[in-house]
Amino acid sequence: MARIETAFIEDMKPFGEDVAAACFNCGTCAAICPLVSDHFPRKIIRYVQIGAKDRILEHSRDLWQCLHCGLCTQTCPRGANPGEIILSLKRYVVANWRRS
Amino acid sequence: MYNPKDIIDVIGANVRMTRNPFGIPKFLVNSWHQDLHPPQKGEAMLFTGLMYQFVPYIETSTDYLARFEDSDWSQYLRYARYMPGYLSGLGLALLTPGSQKRKYNAILQNIVRILAASRVSFFYRPELDDYSGVLLYDLGDQDAFVQHARYVAAKLKKAGIRKLITVDPHTTYALKVLFPKYVEAEFDVTPYVELINLHSHNGTRRVTLHDPCFYGRYLAVSDTPRRVLSNMGIDCVNVRNSGSFTSCCGGPAESISPKLSDQIVRKRIDELKSTGEPIVAMCPICLGNLRKAGANVEDLANVIAAGING
Numbered sequence: 535m536a537r538i539e540t541a542f543i544e545d546m547k548p549f550g551e552d553v554a555a556a557c558f559n560c561g562t563c564a565a566i567c568p569l570v571s572d573h574f575p576r577k578i579i580r581y582v583q584i585g586a587k588d589r590i591l592e593h594s595r596d597l598w599q600c601l602h603c604g605l606c607t608q609t610c611p612r613g614a615n616p617g618e619i620i621l622s623l624k625r626y627v628v629a630n631w632r633r634s
Numbered sequence: 635m636y637n638p639k640d641i642i643d644v645i646g647a648n649v650r651m652t653r654n655p656f657g658i659p660k661f662l663v664n665s666w667h668q669d670l671h672p673p674q675k676g677e678a679m680l681f682t683g684l685m686y687q688f689v690p691y692i693e694t695s696t697d698y699l700a701r702f703e704d705s706d707w708s709q710y711l712r713y714a715r716y717m718p719g720y721l722s723g724l725g726l727a728l729l730t731p732g733s734q735k736r737k738y739n740a741i742l743q744n745i746v747r748i749l750a751a752s753r754v755s756f757f758y759r760p761e762l763d764d765y766s767g768v769l770l771y772d773l774g775d776q777d778a779f780v781q782h783a784r785y786v787a788a789k790l791k792k793a794g795i796r797k798l799i800t801v802d803p804h805t806t807y808a809l810k811v812l813f814p815k816y817v818e819a820e821f822d823v824t825p826y827v828e829l830i831n832l833h834s835h836n837g838t839r840r841v842t843l844h845d846p847c848f849y850g851r852y853l854a855v856s857d858t859p860r861r862v863l864s865n866m867g868i869d870c871v872n873v874r875n876s877g878s879f880t881s882c883c884g885g886p887a888e889s890i891s892p893k894l895s896d897q898i899v900r901k902r903i904d905e906l907k908s909t910g911e912p913i914v915a916m917c918p919i920c921l922g923n924l925r926k927a928g929a930n931v932e933d934l935a936n937v938i939a940a941g942i943n944g
């Protein structure tokens with residue numbers, strides 16, 4: 535079971551996009567993403583929504599597969615900006631490495 | 635796939651030490667202007683951001699990274715305090731063929747010819763032309779990006795530079811969007827494509843353009859190259875994924891996973907080839923990546939310059 539960290543969305547705020555709440559989990563981003571990989575980035579956005587910080591850190595390597603191409607952001611029907619959320623998570627993980 | 639932390643650490647250390655991601659002294663990287671003597675005075679400064687110059691080095695280092703990806707050797711990258719020669723520094727410079735460097739230098743030389751023929755008032759000062767730091771940003775190393783961007787912006791400001799002409803989408807995005815947002819540095823930034831004012835009625839060619847993500851989506855300037863080509867008598871035959879819906883060439887993944895990058899570029903090449911027309915790119919990363927995977931691709935500047943000469 536993933537541990538839910540309610541403070542995670544707050545923790546993320548200094549690192550960028552905080553519109554994950556807008557996502558309604560439709561999967562358009564995962565369908566259009568050139569990576570075609572295991573529901574990426576939809577799954578990660580879901581983890582952000584529910585504050586599953588452990589899961590994100592567990593899958594942190596996957597974040598760097600993202601090309602920052604912006605196609606998911608362009609097509610997201612909810613303006614959840616998935617591409618920028620992935621970039622914000624990269625920043626969050628790098629900052630964690632630096633701290634540890 | 636390499637451990638992103640190892641790659642980020644190597645690139646960050648290189649930028650700190652040499653102000654570029656490959657740790658190669660700038661005079662070795664930036665030699666394209668030496669025989670050409672571009673103007674030293676003018677209204678706007680040509681700012682290459684060194685991206686075209688980096689492509690031959692990216693090709694060499696990616697080639698080595700691809701050989702060791704997912705092998706036991708990939709783990710050694712983390713111990714690369716003294717970076718492996720194929721990844722950075724003089725070792726990488728020596729391993730990179732001169733013919734490749736000349737090929738990419740020629741693109742910048744053609745851009746100068748195009749600007750001159752379009753009667754644009756511009757100048758070039760190599761000492762102020764630096765790498766923008768955009769890769770640090772894309773990799774999420776925000777502190778390193780901000781630190782480097784401050785250095786670049788401060789140099790330009792101190793020299794009294796306000797107007798910049800850029801040559802690639804990544805540097806354009808960094809200067810136009812990221813510098814104002816993260817280091818409060820505002821410049822008047824125009825990609826050279828927007829300044830081309832050339833007409834030719836000789837051409838009857840058709841080409842297929844590969845729109846880079848940063849021009850197609852982030853900066854929304856896909857119409858400009860099509861207009862420029864049309865003025866030169868060259869029609870664009872679009873693939874389905876073009877303009878703001880362009881498909882990424884996979885280039886940004888090449889340092890972390892050459893394998894993944896290769897899978898993505900092959901799909902894109904198949905799509906671009908489907909029109910049967912010659913492929914044209916306008917981003918050094920796309921150009922290098924598409925060529926590496928075997929596609930016959932020309933840079934937009936070379937196509938336009940051939941139109942002036944012809």
Ligand code: SF4
Nearest residue numbers: 557558560561563610
């Ligand atoms: S981020 Fe957007 S496209 Fe992706 S699942 Fe959520 S709503 Fe759908």
Ligand code: SF4
Nearest residue numbers: 567600601603604606
């Ligand atoms: S920005 Fe990243 S997650 Fe979004 S479509 Fe491109 S590669 Fe996929």
